[in-house]
Amino acid sequence: MRAAVLPPLEDRGGPAQPLLTVGGLVKHFPVKGGVFGPRRAVQAVDGVDFSVLKGETLGVVGESGCGKSTTARLLVRLMAPDAGTVIFDGESVGDALSLRDYRRQVQMVFQDSYASLNPRLTIEDSIAFGPRVHGVAARAATGRAHDLLARVGLEPRRFAGRYPHELSGGQRQRVNIARALALEPRLVILDEAVSALDKSVEAQVLNLLLDLKRDFGLTYIFISHDLNVVRFMADRVMVMYLGRVAEIGARDAVFDAPAHPYTAALLASMPKADPAERRDAPPLSGDPPNPIDPPPGCRFNPRCAFVEDVCRRTDPPLAALVPQHSAACLMASSGSGHSRAPEIAA
């Protein structure tokens, strides 16, 4: 049974239902510690909770190795999580929603535009592959590939028959975006999707992404290490540190009034155009701790400017400061014992 089009995906839970709810997501990678060594694991993602609302862009920021990309790969199920639940539009993935149906609705764009296209396939074949896998007839799938190429700004008659090495980086990333959209997904995960592009091309691709989001009613998870880009794209921002969520909240709240000292340090590390605002000392020194052996208590305590004894003993929960803005810092949680913590409201 070869269909001409994919069956349409319907919104089940209504606009108030988050599109994606992630609870307690864990992924540890075992590392070999010698034959008699202790069993150890890199705690790449260690208990991550967040949700993504319908139609929003959730920006995810953090240093290299903080678990951003692992989280993305867990969400598209390129690897299985060790623990945790993923609920997509009210349905638990793997139970109520089969993996195959889930995959159609969640697609990903990778950072390396060259490695993410099969060098032996023409770009129309690369884009048509997904719909064909889901039962669309070859001709219809190719037609759809051409429509999508036109939609991402590549003239189908010029580009459809080309091979990836004949395109520029920006063109290839447009192809990757078209490929991700070929299955008509509802959620697109952009993992450093524009980081490898030069600035002028990056701006074009970002605008394309915003247009596509509006036209197709998409929801984005936008992962980047570039804070300016995240500020431009995101509605809400999640800051990750060492496999955990450090802070999550509305974009302006996080950028203007960061509640976690790590967020503050990240923001201070952004290059400033105004010479008066430039600073000599780095806001954050040292490397992040080894994720095999995270420090006890708060994971940020060895690098934190406000560290107190309690920070080395207590692992701070992700506490809400105001609705929709939470931070995993003892200074943000009342009655935590930190001298800067807010008073317990009587």
Place this chain on the structure above:
Amino acid sequence: MSVLAASPPALRAERSPGYWRGVGSRIARDPVVVAALAVIVALVLMALLAPELAPMAPDKGSMIRRLKPIGTPGYPLGSDELGRDMLSRLIYGARLSLLMGVVPVPVAFLFGATLGIVAGYAGGLVNALIMRTVDVFYAFPSVLLAVALSGTLGSGLGNAMFSLTVVFIPQIARVAESVTTGVRKLDYIDAARASGARPLTIVLEHVLGNVLGPIFVFATSLVSVSMILASGLSFLGLGVRPPDAEWGLMLNTLRTAIYVNPAVAALPGVLILITSVSFNLFSDGLRGAMDVRS
């Protein structure tokens, strides 16, 4: 969907020249590869047209015309230890020598590539199972393994080719596994997995096209090894049996004449050398031509 439905119907796209056409044009530009290919074609033609080309029957001897030097009237390349015409025997010898050089490789390619690709794509336990079994065969030097196998099975053309096939399967499997493992890590395989495709579909549509080329290049280089091993087996009396003409066997029987008439005794060796060098040059050229970014 509504946005897409509004766009005009798909038109046939201009197609870039295909991958293999590019490979062909890059090969054509390399004089060394073209020459090697020409030699290979000439050798194959020589084998096919042996009855027409050979001036004499390959097994017709003359006890009074033994070990004539090169250039003797009627014997342009001399005669062997039984007075048979060397030129005719060399021409006929191409048949069995090429057969034994060429047949084991594609058979081993089929089995070795399948094993290696399955191991490389599946990874984990399946990989360990297949590759450790392959490693057992690696414990023996390939010549020793071929000799032991054909020695056990008995001499003869079929057994010799079978043992050469067994010798090559692990080598091809090893290369196939490493190439597949490399390709599997690339993002386009992840993208295909994220689209919900089944493993078999991914292997057929995304893995094969990217791994067969390098494995094929490696297999081409094995043709010369196969010829030399086959000659070695015949030399030891495990391959072709006299009086059939085969270069390795001829080298063996003429070895006693090496002090009397060294030039004639070396001729089969020279042909083995030319053939194997041609196959090696061709496979090197193919490797270069298959690199898209060159």
